[in-house]
Amino acid sequence: MGALFSVAEIRQAEQAAAAFLPQGSLMQRAGQAAARLAIELVGATAGSASVPPRPVLVLAGPGNNGGDALEVAANLAQAGIDVSIIHIASAAPSAPETAQALARARAGTASFADAIPPDEKWALVVDGLFGIGLARSIVGAARTIVEEVNAMECPVLALDVPSGLDADTGAVIGPDGIAVVASHTITFIGDKPGLHTFTGRDHAGQVALARLGVDDALLPAASVHLNDPSLFEFAFVPRAHSSHKGSFGDVAVVGGAHGMSGAPILAARAALYSGAGRVFVAAIDQGPAYDPVQPELMFRDAASLGTAGTTIVAGPGMGDSANAIRILAKALDGEEPLVLDADALNLVAASPDLQVRLAARSGIALLTPHPLEAARLLGVTAAVVQGDRLAAAREIAARYDAYVILKGSGTIIAMPDGEAAINPTGNPGLASAGTGDVLAGLCGSLLAQGWPGRDAALAAVWMHGEAADRLVAQGAGPIGLTAGELPAAIRSVLNRMVEQRPRRCALPQS
Numbered sequence: 405m406g407a408l409f410s411v412a413e414i415r416q417a418e419q420a421a422a423a424f425l426p427q428g429s430l431m432q433r434a435g436q437a438a439a440r441l442a443i444e445l446v447g448a449t450a451g452s453a454s455v456p457p458r459p460v461l462v463l464a465g466p467g468n469n470g471g472d473a474l475e476v477a478a479n480l481a482q483a484g485i486d487v488s489i490i491h492i493a494s495a496a497p498s499a500p501e502t503a504q505a506l507a508r509a510r511a512g513t514a515s516f517a518d519a520i521p522p523d524e525k526w527a528l529v530v531d532g533l534f535g536i537g538l539a540r541s542i543v544g545a546a547r548t549i550v551e552e553v554n555a556m557e558c559p560v561l562a563l564d565v566p567s568g569l570d571a572d573t574g575a576v577i578g579p580d581g582i583a584v585v586a587s588h589t590i591t592f593i594g595d596k597p598g599l600h601t602f603t604g605r606d607h608a609g610q611v612a613l614a615r616l617g618v619d620d621a622l623l624p625a626a627s628v629h630l631n632d633p634s635l636f637e638f639a640f641v642p643r644a645h646s647s648h649k650g651s652f653g654d655v656a657v658v659g660g661a662h663g664m665s666g667a668p669i670l671a672a673r674a675a676l677y678s679g680a681g682r683v684f685v686a687a688i689d690q691g692p693a694y695d696p697v698q699p700e701l702m703f704r705d706a707a708s709l710g711t712a713g714t715t716i717v718a719g720p721g722m723g724d725s726a727n728a729i730r731i732l733a734k735a736l737d738g739e740e741p742l743v744l745d746a747d748a749l750n751l752v753a754a755s756p757d758l759q760v761r762l763a764a765r766s767g768i769a770l771l772t773p774h775p776l777e778a779a780r781l782l783g784v785t786a787a788v789v790q791g792d793r794l795a796a797a798r799e800i801a802a803r804y805d806a807y808v809i810l811k812g813s814g815t816i817i818a819m820p821d822g823e824a825a826i827n828p829t830g831n832p833g834l835a836s837a838g839t840g841d842v843l844a845g846l847c848g849s850l851l852a853q854g855w856p857g858r859d860a861a862l863a864a865v866w867m868h869g870e871a872a873d874r875l876v877a878q879g880a881g882p883i884g885l886t887a888g889e890l891p892a893a894i895r896s897v898l899n900r901m902v903e904q905r906p907r908r909c910a911l912p913q914s
């Protein structure tokens with residue numbers, strides 16, 4: 405479930421499937437599946453499932469994505485819907501199935517136009533300009549069409565992938581490219597990573613998958629999935645009545661250089677609310693003696709912190725002092741699970757010595773970079789990281805034998821063995837100060853409670869996003885959502901997950 409495939413993998417499956425089918429079968433199936441969804445969408449828009457009072461605009465490009473669109477147009481016209489088609493003809497000869505689809509559309513009641521009729525109000529736009537075959541920026545007449553569609557207010561259904569979007573990476577195909585902003589995307593044969601990360605979430609809207617009857621066996625075993633509780637739910641275990649605070653591990657958040665106390669406190673609160681037994685704030689410089697809102701947190705001097713048996717979350721507000729570097733080196737040399745965030749990642753990126761220590765450590769390392777921190781770790785620009793987020797996260801995971809959470813829309817979770825996931829939960833409310841500190845604290849908390857690195861990374865990211873989504877559903881965002889609201893919301897998500905597990909409790913280690 406939730407498997408994501410590269411364009412190369414989809415192409416292979418498509419060729420293998422087509423070899424056993426009459427010509428044009430896959431395109432016809434794509435046209436039928438998309439027409440069904442289009443009818444549902446216009447039915448919903450018009451308030452009934454009957455013929456909508458407004459016409460549907462179908463955009464058909466020069467390749468097979470255009471062929472899909474022509475099949476959709478023919479099917480909608482056959483259902484009695486008023487359809488207008490803008491067809492960008494190919495200079496090169498079309499594939500036979502696309503030529504067949506064009507003939508079918510021409511034979512029906514759909515009308516063809518050279519440009520989008522001005523002032524028309526559409527029930528729906530179907531985007532079949534370009535699919536996975538687009539290899540360069542959209543320019544000229546096609547660009548004008550995309551600009552016009554993006555300025556419309558009606559729903560837009562993209563076929564396979566919003567035209568102009570790279571289905572592997574979620575980047576707009578450039579340079580200086582443009583991509584359709586769809587409200588819905590129906591994607592064919594297999595779901596694709598680019599629809600779920602970077603700009604993909606904004607361009608694709610709600611994603612539906614039409615397998616077109618292609619056998620699972622024709623697709624490879626997926627190494628990338630959409631993050632989902634089915635990947636980690638067995639890690640949620642009810643607590644035993646005989647447990648005590650020593651059963652759930654210690655977390656120390658190392659950070660809080662002068663003037664930056666808020667970040668480690670947010671991380672520490674998240675660790676506390678997600679069930680860590682004892683939580684320390686280990687300050688680099690002298691800061692507050694306690695947290696009046698959360699007096700359960702214990703404040704220590706980072707330099708004298710005993711780290712044995714303690715999961716360290718290093719980085720929030722840590723700064724770059726010599727003291728910070730010394731304390732980070734000591735944490736890297738320890739064997740306890742370690743979460744590196746924010747300044748700790750920048751210190752590693754700037755120090756070959758710390759890089760060697762990180763790569764050599766035997767305990768779990770979990771890194772939570774945002775794109776710029778990831779770029780520093782890789783010695784590239786943030787634009788390069790964003791241009792292929794999956795590849796960047798996997799490269800860091802492999803280089804440091806670490807679990808990597810590359811933050812941003814469609815957060816990537818990459819494991820040292822190459823497995824990866826893209827997170828579907830969360831919303832723009834998370835693009836605010838301190839939410840990353842909360843995520844780091846949550847990761848540390850799960851690791852301190854004995855979770856494996858893979859499950860901790862997947863579950864932390866999913867719950868963090870889910871908590872934000874629930875807050876938005878309650879009206880607490882996305883505008884103005886604050887990081888401080890997340891820990892309590894995460895606690896309720898976590899307890900709900902545990903309740904749903906049919907498992908018996910885990911007896912505490914003596």
Ligand SMILES: NC(=O)C1=CN([C@@H]2O[C@H](COP(=O)(O)OP(=O)(O)OC[C@H]3O[C@@H](n4cnc5c(N)ncnc54)[C@H](OP(=O)(O)O)[C@@H]3O)[C@@H](O)[C@H]2O)[C@@H](O)CC1
Pocket residue numbers: 418422430431432434465466467468469470472494533534535536537538539540541542543546563564565592
């Ligand atoms: N085959 C199958 O079995 C199935 C395929 N399916 C569908 O086919 C889609 C893939 O079709 P595709 O390979 O024909 O590529 P597509 O995305 O239509 O674009 C290529 C066309 O665009 C042109 N072009 C490229 N860049 C351009 C630019 N900047 N500006 C202008 N033109 C540009 C390019 O021309 P060229 O680069 O060759 O000059 C070529 O003509 C896939 O996404 C799915 O929807 C489904 O029906 C399932 C079964």
Ligand SMILES: [K+]
Pocket residue numbers: 469531532533534535562563564565566567
């Ligand atoms: K498209």
